[in-house]
Amino acid sequence: xxxxxxxxxxxxxxxxxxxxxxxxxxxxxxxxxxxxxxxxxxxxxxxxxxxxxxxxxxxxxxxxxxxxxxxxxxxxxxxxxxxxxxxxxxxxxxxxxxxxxxxxxxxxxxxxxxxxxxxxxxxxxxxxxxxxxxxxxxxxxxxxxxxxxxxxxxxxxxxxxxxxxxxxxxxxxxxxxxxxxxxxxxxxxxxxxxxxxxxxxxxxxxxxxxxxxxxxxxxxxxxxxxxxxxxxxxxxxxxxxxxxxxxxxxxxxxxxxxxxxxxxxxxxxxxxxxxxxxxxx
Amino acid sequence: xxxxxxxxxxxxxxxxxxxxxxxxxxxxxxxxxxxxxxxxxxxxxxxxxxxxxxxxxxxxxxxxxxxxxxxxxxxxxxxxxxxxxxxxxxxxxxxxxxxxxxxxxxxxxxxxxxxxxxxxxxxxxxxxxxxxxxxxxxxxxxx
Numbered sequence: 001x002x003x004x005x006x007x008x009x010x011x012x013x014x015x016x017x018x019x020x021x022x023x024x025x026x027x028x029x030x031x032x033x034x035x036x037x038x039x040x041x042x043x044x045x046x047x048x049x050x051x052x053x054x055x056x057x058x059x060x061x062x063x064x065x066x067x068x069x070x071x072x073x074x075x076x077x078x079x080x081x082x083x084x085x086x087x088x089x090x091x092x093x094x095x096x097x098x099x100x101x102x103x104x105x106x107x108x109x110x111x112x113x114x115x116x117x118x119x120x121x122x123x124x125x126x127x128x129x130x131x132x133x134x135x136x137x138x139x140x141x142x143x144x145x146x147x148x149x150x151x152x153x154x155x156x157x158x159x160x161x162x163x164x165x166x167x168x169x170x171x172x173x174x175x176x177x178x179x180x181x182x183x184x185x186x187x188x189x190x191x192x193x194x195x196x197x198x199x200x201x202x203x204x205x206x207x208x209x210x211x212x213x214x215x216x217x218x219x220x221x222x223x224x225x226x227x228x229x230x231x232x233x234x235x236x237x238x239x240x241x242x243x244x245x246x247x248x249x250x251x252x253x254x255x256x257x258x259x260x261x262x263x264x265x266x267x268x269x270x271x272x273x274x275x276x277x278x279x280x281x
Numbered sequence: 282x283x284x285x286x287x288x289x290x291x292x293x294x295x296x297x298x299x300x301x302x303x304x305x306x307x308x309x310x311x312x313x314x315x316x317x318x319x320x321x322x323x324x325x326x327x328x329x330x331x332x333x334x335x336x337x338x339x340x341x342x343x344x345x346x347x348x349x350x351x352x353x354x355x356x357x358x359x360x361x362x363x364x365x366x367x368x369x370x371x372x373x374x375x376x377x378x379x380x381x382x383x384x385x386x387x388x389x390x391x392x393x394x395x396x397x398x399x400x401x402x403x404x405x406x407x408x409x410x411x412x413x414x415x416x417x418x419x420x421x422x423x424x
Contacts, residue, residue, distance in 0.1 A: 012414075030368035036414050039292060043412035047296055151368050211354075211361045211372035245369040249296060 002085075002273040003045070003053040003248055005144070005180060005205040005240025008069050008077055012037045018073065020066045028064045028119075030152050033244060041243075042083065048241075048248035052083050054273075056114045056144065059089035063121035075108035085277060087112040087144060091120060092128050098135035105139050111277055116146035117164075118155035124164040133168055137175040142201075142276045144178040147190060149208060151245065162190040169197050176276055178238065181206040187223055194236045201276065202233065203240035204255055204268070212246065212254035226259050234264045238273045285313050286420045293329075293411035297349075299341035300406040302417070307396055309419045316394050318423015323386035325418060328376035328410035330383040336403030344383070348409070352378040376410035383407055391423055 008014075009025045012035040025031055045053055055077055057069035067089070074086040088104035090097040092115065104110045113136045117124045124145075136143050147162045162183035169177055177200050183190025184206040194200040207215050220226055229237060241251040256265065274280040287309050291300060302322075310320050324331045334340055358374035387404060390397040406417055 032367040033369065034414075037292070040412060040414055043292075043294055046294075047412055151363070207370055209362060209370075211358075211370075213355055214361070250372065 001269040004238040006053045006243045048252045057089040060120045071104045086110045087114045089114045092132045113143045118159035142176040147179040147183040148181040205240035205242035212250040216254040293408035298408040303404045313421040315423035321420045325416045330380045330407035332383045335401040348379040379409040
């Protein structure tokens with residue numbers, strides 16, 4: 001099982017090594033939990049039955065002074081364990097962004113691109129962003145983009161509207177877009193994009209009120225029917241927890257509480273992510 | 282009068298776990314130099330606990346099982362909401378309630394440099410929201 005959406009922002013070993021690491025966690029990412037040894041990350045994965053986790057950095061240095069995890073930090077963690085799969089992030093407004101992405105993939109061994117228009121402060125339809133998509137398409141890597149609401153401060157909701165991505169999705173039909181957080185609260189917008197475009201994937205890392213199981217029961221059975229996931233989107237959904245904002249085990253339990261078949265859960269927890277990451281055809 | 286305080290880290294490895302910390306507390310007391318006094322032990326967290334009971338696996342299991350029966354994970358808790366000061370959801374009300382029920386501290390007398398406790402009494406650090414690295418305090422007071 002793969003968790004496609006985690007943030008390495010509370011790693012104790014990094015707090016002394018990287019001077020701004022604590023400030024970024026508290027002020028930019030906005031999380032108040034205690035920093036934990038790396039071992040806790042693995043134990044949290046074990047408790048959830050997760051074998052591998054995708055680590056997501058956010059290159060928000062221009063907008064927030066420092067990145068929320070750098071590509072180098074993610075690569076460093078991936079070097080410590082083959083249970084981690086690292087993504088890269090670049091600032092699309094930087095003139096060398098496409099080159100920087102190519103370097104992160106080639107030199108650091110990272111496997112995908114992460115973008116967050118709200119936290120990184122850019123317009124999703126700026127031509128400069130399309131140059132980064134072009135590079136990602138050439139590299140044949142997936143792009144995971146924050147959609148929906150963000151808990152980070154100073155992040156306007158309008159930057160997370162999933163439909164803002166339609167132009168890029170159409171322009172790059174071979175580039176695989178993963179819409180994080182299922183676009184909540186625009187769940188139907190994100191769902192419609194996935195229904196219409198086969199290069200759109202959705203991750204399950206959405207939790208904005210109530211507990212994980214209650215939230216999933218509402219969103220994935222009352223807001224949209226569970227059958228829609230089972231019958232129409234089973235090949236386009238990946239499991240994501242958003243750890244450490246949520247413990248992975250709780251999100252696994254929430255997903256398993258839905259009336260999805262074992263076959264569908266297998267795709268969401270494993271197969272779809274493996275295909276996106278090039279681990280299988 | 283001697284007053285010594287030690288912060289001890291413990292790494293829980295499961296969602297819920299009873300961890301026997303008696304040998305560690307005994308060791309801290311014996312090395313403290315206090316011959317006659319008291320020792321206080323306290324967890325520093327509100328979703329873990331500290332309790333004393335007989336040190337056998339069946340009781341460890343019973344405590345965790347029946348605490349979970351009293352405070353099921355899936356219940357109508359007001360705590361299930363976004364906590365802006367933490368930047369995350371609070372959905373571990375059951376862990377907090379177990380901590381309150383089981384308690385967060387214990388105290389034993391010290392006599393002739395050793396803890397005075399009943400032969401069956403075992404000190405447990407109780408994890409209700411793991412796995413996490415946790416901290417408990419051992420404070421020794423006396424002469």
